[in-house]
Amino acid sequence: MKLAQRLTLKQLRSLVAVAETASFTQAARLLHLTQPAVSMQLKELEAVVGQVLVDGRREIRLTAAGEVLVRRAREALAALDLAEIELKSMRGVASGTLEVVAITTAEYFVPHLLAEFGRRHPDIKFRLTVENRERVHALLQDQRVDLAIMGQPPRGFALRRIPFAPHRLSFVARPDHPLAGRPHIPPAALAGERLLLRERGSGTRTNLERFLRVHGVQPLAADELGSNETLKQAVMAGMGVAFLSHHTFAMELESGRLLRLDVQDTPVIREWNVLVHAERPMTPALEALLDFLQADGAAMMRARTV
Numbered sequence: 384m385k386l387a388q389r390l391t392l393k394q395l396r397s398l399v400a401v402a403e404t405a406s407f408t409q410a411a412r413l414l415h416l417t418q419p420a421v422s423m424q425l426k427e428l429e430a431v432v433g434q435v436l437v438d439g440r441r442e443i444r445l446t447a448a449g450e451v452l453v454r455r456a457r458e459a460l461a462a463l464d465l466a467e468i469e470l471k472s473m474r475g476v477a478s479g480t481l482e483v484v485a486i487t488t489a490e491y492f493v494p495h496l497l498a499e500f501g502r503r504h505p506d507i508k509f510r511l512t513v514e515n516r517e518r519v520h521a522l523l524q525d526q527r528v529d530l531a532i533m534g535q536p537p538r539g540f541a542l543r544r545i546p547f548a549p550h551r552l553s554f555v556a557r558p559d560h561p562l563a564g565r566p567h568i569p570p571a572a573l574a575g576e577r578l579l580l581r582e583r584g585s586g587t588r589t590n591l592e593r594f595l596r597v598h599g600v601q602p603l604a605a606d607e608l609g610s611n612e613t614l615k616q617a618v619m620a621g622m623g624v625a626f627l628s629h630h631t632f633a634m635e636l637e638s639g640r641l642l643r644l645d646v647q648d649t650p651v652i653r654e655w656n657v658l659v660h661a662e663r664p665m666t667p668a669l670e671a672l673l674d675f676l677q678a679d680g681a682a683m684m685r686a687r688t689v
Protein backbone atom coordinates (compact mmCIF):
# COMPACT_ATOMS: atom_id res chain seq x y z
CA MET A 384 0.00 0.00 0.00
CA LYS A 385 1.23 3.50 -0.79
CA LEU A 386 2.58 5.67 2.00
CA ALA A 387 -0.16 8.26 1.48
CA GLN A 388 -2.78 5.62 2.25
CA ARG A 389 -1.11 4.58 5.48
CA LEU A 390 -0.01 7.75 7.20
CA THR A 391 -2.18 10.50 8.67
CA LEU A 392 -2.01 14.29 8.56
CA LYS A 393 -1.81 14.32 12.35
CA GLN A 394 1.39 12.28 12.15
CA LEU A 395 2.86 14.62 9.55
CA ARG A 396 1.94 17.69 11.57
CA SER A 397 3.61 16.15 14.61
CA LEU A 398 6.79 15.47 12.67
CA VAL A 399 6.90 19.02 11.26
CA ALA A 400 6.24 20.55 14.69
CA VAL A 401 9.03 18.47 16.27
CA ALA A 402 11.37 19.48 13.45
CA GLU A 403 10.51 23.16 13.90
CA THR A 404 10.78 23.29 17.68
CA ALA A 405 13.40 20.54 18.25
CA SER A 406 11.35 19.61 21.32
CA PHE A 407 8.51 17.17 21.97
CA THR A 408 7.13 19.41 24.73
CA GLN A 409 7.02 22.52 22.56
CA ALA A 410 5.68 20.60 19.58
CA ALA A 411 2.88 19.30 21.83
CA ARG A 412 2.07 22.85 22.94
CA LEU A 413 1.97 24.02 19.33
CA LEU A 414 -0.39 21.23 18.33
CA HIS A 415 -2.54 21.39 21.48
CA LEU A 416 -1.64 17.78 22.26
CA THR A 417 0.12 16.14 25.19
CA GLN A 418 3.78 15.27 24.89
CA PRO A 419 3.16 11.47 25.03
CA ALA A 420 0.58 11.90 22.26
CA VAL A 421 3.19 13.57 20.03
CA SER A 422 5.74 10.82 20.79
CA MET A 423 3.09 8.26 19.93
CA GLN A 424 2.34 9.96 16.61
CA LEU A 425 6.01 9.88 15.70
CA LYS A 426 6.41 6.24 16.70
CA GLU A 427 3.44 5.29 14.56
CA LEU A 428 4.83 7.30 11.66
CA GLU A 429 8.21 5.60 11.96
CA ALA A 430 6.45 2.23 11.95
CA VAL A 431 4.50 3.18 8.82
CA VAL A 432 7.61 4.46 7.05
CA GLY A 433 9.80 1.65 8.33
CA GLN A 434 12.68 4.03 9.05
CA VAL A 435 13.88 6.06 12.04
CA LEU A 436 12.94 9.70 11.53
CA VAL A 437 14.04 11.40 14.75
CA ASP A 438 17.32 10.74 16.42
CA GLY A 439 18.24 11.19 20.09
CA ARG A 440 16.15 11.78 23.17
CA ARG A 441 17.93 14.81 24.67
CA GLU A 442 18.97 16.78 21.63
CA ILE A 443 16.37 16.10 19.01
CA ARG A 444 17.67 15.83 15.49
CA LEU A 445 16.11 14.51 12.30
CA THR A 446 17.69 11.60 10.50
CA ALA A 447 18.29 11.86 6.74
CA ALA A 448 14.97 10.04 6.23
CA GLY A 449 13.30 12.46 8.64
CA GLU A 450 14.64 15.45 6.67
CA VAL A 451 13.18 14.10 3.43
CA LEU A 452 9.80 13.45 4.95
CA VAL A 453 9.66 16.84 6.73
CA ARG A 454 10.42 18.69 3.50
CA ARG A 455 7.66 16.89 1.63
CA ALA A 456 5.25 17.12 4.57
CA ARG A 457 5.72 20.91 4.65
CA GLU A 458 4.88 21.07 0.95
CA ALA A 459 1.77 18.94 1.47
CA LEU A 460 0.59 21.08 4.40
CA ALA A 461 1.30 24.29 2.42
CA ALA A 462 -0.74 22.89 -0.49
CA LEU A 463 -3.67 22.38 1.88
CA ASP A 464 -3.34 25.97 3.13
CA LEU A 465 -3.54 27.16 -0.46
CA ALA A 466 -6.58 24.95 -1.03
CA GLU A 467 -8.24 26.60 1.96
CA ILE A 468 -7.59 30.03 0.46
CA GLU A 469 -9.00 28.99 -2.91
CA LEU A 470 -12.09 27.46 -1.33
CA LYS A 471 -12.74 30.60 0.69
CA SER A 472 -12.39 32.74 -2.40
CA MET A 473 -14.97 30.55 -4.19
CA ARG A 474 -17.39 31.46 -1.46
CA GLY A 475 -16.60 35.09 -2.26
CA VAL A 476 -16.20 36.35 1.29
CA ALA A 477 -13.86 39.24 1.88
CA SER A 478 -12.76 38.01 5.29
CA GLY A 479 -9.96 36.07 6.89
CA THR A 480 -6.46 37.09 7.86
CA LEU A 481 -3.94 38.64 5.49
CA GLU A 482 -0.24 38.28 6.18
CA VAL A 483 1.61 41.46 5.27
CA VAL A 484 5.35 42.02 5.43
CA ALA A 485 6.88 45.48 5.13
CA ILE A 486 10.52 46.27 4.54
CA THR A 487 12.24 48.19 7.35
CA THR A 488 11.76 51.70 5.99
CA ALA A 489 8.10 51.07 5.14
CA GLU A 490 7.32 50.76 8.85
CA TYR A 491 6.97 54.55 8.91
CA PHE A 492 3.79 54.48 6.82
CA VAL A 493 2.41 50.94 6.45
CA PRO A 494 0.66 50.93 9.87
CA HIS A 495 -1.23 54.09 8.85
CA LEU A 496 -2.38 52.48 5.60
CA LEU A 497 -3.41 49.22 7.25
CA ALA A 498 -5.23 51.00 10.06
CA GLU A 499 -7.38 52.82 7.50
CA PHE A 500 -7.93 49.61 5.55
CA GLY A 501 -8.98 47.90 8.80
CA ARG A 502 -11.56 50.62 9.51
CA ARG A 503 -13.09 50.09 6.07
CA HIS A 504 -13.00 46.29 6.17
CA PRO A 505 -13.64 45.24 9.76
CA ASP A 506 -14.09 41.59 8.72
CA ILE A 507 -10.59 41.36 7.31
CA LYS A 508 -7.85 40.86 9.86
CA PHE A 509 -4.19 41.30 9.07
CA ARG A 510 -0.87 40.51 10.63
CA LEU A 511 1.98 42.89 9.90
CA THR A 512 5.66 42.09 10.29
CA VAL A 513 8.60 44.34 9.48
CA GLU A 514 11.72 42.65 8.16
CA ASN A 515 14.96 43.38 6.34
CA ARG A 516 15.33 42.82 2.62
CA GLU A 517 16.66 39.28 2.87
CA ARG A 518 13.77 38.12 5.07
CA VAL A 519 11.13 39.85 2.93
CA HIS A 520 12.55 38.08 -0.10
CA ALA A 521 12.37 34.66 1.61
CA LEU A 522 8.87 35.16 3.03
CA LEU A 523 7.55 36.24 -0.35
CA GLN A 524 9.29 33.48 -2.28
CA ASP A 525 8.04 30.75 0.10
CA GLN A 526 4.55 32.27 0.03
CA ARG A 527 4.53 32.65 3.78
CA VAL A 528 2.93 36.06 3.32
CA ASP A 529 0.14 37.33 1.11
CA LEU A 530 1.96 40.47 0.11
CA ALA A 531 5.05 42.53 0.67
CA ILE A 532 5.59 46.27 0.58
CA MET A 533 9.08 47.30 -0.49
CA GLY A 534 11.13 49.32 -2.95
CA GLN A 535 13.27 47.34 -5.37
CA PRO A 536 11.52 43.96 -5.98
CA PRO A 537 13.50 40.78 -5.32
CA ARG A 538 14.65 38.72 -8.32
CA GLY A 539 14.54 35.01 -9.02
CA PHE A 540 10.81 34.24 -9.04
CA ALA A 541 7.68 35.54 -10.73
CA LEU A 542 5.88 38.38 -9.00
CA ARG A 543 2.93 40.62 -9.52
CA ARG A 544 4.15 44.18 -8.91
CA ILE A 545 1.98 47.19 -8.27
CA PRO A 546 3.87 50.48 -7.88
CA PHE A 547 1.73 52.69 -5.69
CA ALA A 548 3.70 55.68 -4.44
CA PRO A 549 6.93 57.59 -5.04
CA HIS A 550 9.75 57.08 -2.57
CA ARG A 551 12.02 60.08 -1.96
CA LEU A 552 15.46 59.87 -0.43
CA SER A 553 17.75 62.77 0.56
CA PHE A 554 20.79 63.74 2.56
CA VAL A 555 20.07 65.03 6.07
CA ALA A 556 22.26 66.93 8.48
CA ARG A 557 22.12 68.76 11.80
CA PRO A 558 20.96 72.40 11.52
CA ASP A 559 24.43 73.67 12.53
CA HIS A 560 26.16 71.72 9.74
CA PRO A 561 28.29 73.96 7.43
CA LEU A 562 26.30 72.82 4.37
CA ALA A 563 22.93 73.49 6.03
CA GLY A 564 20.81 76.05 4.19
CA ARG A 565 23.14 76.24 1.18
CA PRO A 566 21.24 76.04 -2.11
CA HIS A 567 22.16 73.65 -4.94
CA ILE A 568 25.01 71.88 -3.18
CA PRO A 569 27.06 70.03 -5.82
CA PRO A 570 27.34 66.28 -5.06
CA ALA A 571 31.14 66.72 -5.12
CA ALA A 572 30.84 68.72 -1.87
CA LEU A 573 29.94 65.44 -0.14
CA ALA A 574 33.49 64.26 -0.70
CA GLY A 575 34.52 66.21 2.38
CA GLU A 576 31.83 64.63 4.55
CA ARG A 577 31.59 61.68 6.86
CA LEU A 578 28.63 59.62 5.61
CA LEU A 579 26.60 57.41 7.91
CA LEU A 580 25.26 54.29 6.23
CA ARG A 581 22.46 51.78 6.58
CA GLU A 582 23.41 48.09 6.51
CA ARG A 583 24.66 46.53 3.27
CA GLY A 584 21.81 45.06 1.23
CA SER A 585 19.21 47.61 2.39
CA GLY A 586 17.42 49.54 -0.32
CA THR A 587 18.51 52.86 1.20
CA ARG A 588 22.17 51.84 1.10
CA THR A 589 21.89 50.60 -2.50
CA ASN A 590 20.32 53.89 -3.57
CA LEU A 591 23.06 55.90 -1.85
CA GLU A 592 25.81 53.82 -3.42
CA ARG A 593 24.24 54.29 -6.83
CA PHE A 594 24.04 58.08 -6.29
CA LEU A 595 27.70 58.30 -5.23
CA ARG A 596 28.78 56.11 -8.15
CA VAL A 597 26.82 58.12 -10.72
CA HIS A 598 28.30 61.38 -9.40
CA GLY A 599 31.78 59.96 -8.91
CA VAL A 600 31.86 60.93 -5.24
CA GLN A 601 34.11 59.24 -2.72
CA PRO A 602 33.17 60.44 0.79
CA LEU A 603 35.81 61.26 3.36
CA ALA A 604 34.60 58.38 5.51
CA ALA A 605 31.64 56.05 5.47
CA ASP A 606 30.44 54.36 8.64
CA GLU A 607 27.85 51.63 8.73
CA LEU A 608 25.60 52.20 11.72
CA GLY A 609 22.53 50.14 10.96
CA SER A 610 18.94 51.20 11.41
CA ASN A 611 17.18 54.37 10.24
CA GLU A 612 16.65 55.39 13.86
CA THR A 613 20.35 54.96 14.73
CA LEU A 614 21.34 57.02 11.71
CA LYS A 615 19.07 59.88 12.73
CA GLN A 616 20.38 59.86 16.30
CA ALA A 617 23.96 59.81 15.01
CA VAL A 618 23.31 62.77 12.69
CA MET A 619 21.70 64.69 15.56
CA ALA A 620 24.74 63.83 17.69
CA GLY A 621 26.94 65.47 15.06
CA MET A 622 28.59 62.31 13.75
CA GLY A 623 28.02 63.08 10.09
CA VAL A 624 25.53 63.24 7.25
CA ALA A 625 23.06 60.47 6.36
CA PHE A 626 21.11 59.54 3.27
CA LEU A 627 17.60 58.57 4.30
CA SER A 628 14.09 57.99 3.08
CA HIS A 629 11.88 61.05 3.60
CA HIS A 630 9.43 58.85 5.49
CA THR A 631 11.97 58.36 8.25
CA PHE A 632 12.70 61.99 9.13
CA ALA A 633 9.37 63.81 8.74
CA MET A 634 9.06 64.42 12.49
CA GLU A 635 12.65 65.61 13.00
CA LEU A 636 12.29 67.93 10.03
CA GLU A 637 9.15 69.42 11.53
CA SER A 638 10.74 69.90 14.94
CA GLY A 639 13.84 71.43 13.36
CA ARG A 640 16.23 68.82 14.76
CA LEU A 641 17.32 67.70 11.29
CA LEU A 642 17.29 69.36 7.94
CA ARG A 643 17.43 68.23 4.37
CA LEU A 644 20.54 69.24 2.46
CA ASP A 645 19.73 70.74 -0.92
CA VAL A 646 22.13 68.47 -2.80
CA GLN A 647 21.71 68.66 -6.59
CA ASP A 648 19.89 65.67 -8.11
CA THR A 649 18.14 64.96 -4.83
CA PRO A 650 15.66 63.87 -3.73
CA VAL A 651 16.41 60.60 -5.44
CA ILE A 652 12.98 59.34 -6.43
CA ARG A 653 12.24 55.61 -6.42
CA GLU A 654 9.00 53.65 -6.13
CA TRP A 655 7.14 51.86 -3.40
CA ASN A 656 5.71 48.58 -4.64
CA VAL A 657 3.14 46.10 -3.48
CA LEU A 658 4.38 42.63 -4.41
CA VAL A 659 2.46 39.38 -4.55
CA HIS A 660 3.89 35.98 -5.54
CA ALA A 661 2.65 35.21 -9.08
CA GLU A 662 1.20 31.88 -7.92
CA ARG A 663 -0.60 33.30 -4.91
CA PRO A 664 -4.34 32.65 -5.28
CA MET A 665 -6.35 35.87 -5.36
CA THR A 666 -8.87 35.96 -2.54
CA PRO A 667 -11.51 38.65 -2.13
CA ALA A 668 -9.64 39.86 0.97
CA LEU A 669 -6.34 40.15 -0.90
CA GLU A 670 -8.10 41.77 -3.84
CA ALA A 671 -9.66 44.30 -1.44
CA LEU A 672 -6.26 45.20 0.03
CA LEU A 673 -4.62 45.54 -3.38
CA ASP A 674 -7.45 47.78 -4.58
CA PHE A 675 -7.20 49.87 -1.43
CA LEU A 676 -3.42 50.33 -1.67
CA GLN A 677 -3.58 51.24 -5.33
CA ALA A 678 -6.28 53.86 -4.94
CA ASP A 679 -6.70 55.16 -1.39
CA GLY A 680 -3.25 54.07 -0.23
CA ALA A 681 -1.62 56.05 -3.00
CA ALA A 682 -3.73 59.12 -2.13
CA MET A 683 -2.88 58.79 1.58
CA MET A 684 0.79 58.57 0.68
CA ARG A 685 0.54 61.77 -1.36
CA ALA A 686 -1.00 63.52 1.63
CA ARG A 687 1.83 62.31 3.90
CA THR A 688 4.58 63.23 1.48
CA VAL A 689 7.35 65.38 2.92
Ligand code: PGA
Pocket residue numbers: 486487488489515516533534535581584585586587588
Ligand atom coordinates in the same frame (compact mmCIF):
# COMPACT_ATOMS: atom_id res chain seq x y z
P1 PGA B 1 15.26 49.54 3.18
O1 PGA B 1 14.04 49.61 2.20
O2 PGA B 1 14.61 49.60 4.54
O3 PGA B 1 15.89 48.20 2.85
O4 PGA B 1 16.21 50.67 2.94
C1 PGA B 1 13.74 50.49 1.28
C2 PGA B 1 13.51 49.86 -0.07
O5 PGA B 1 12.98 48.73 -0.16
O6 PGA B 1 13.86 50.53 -1.03
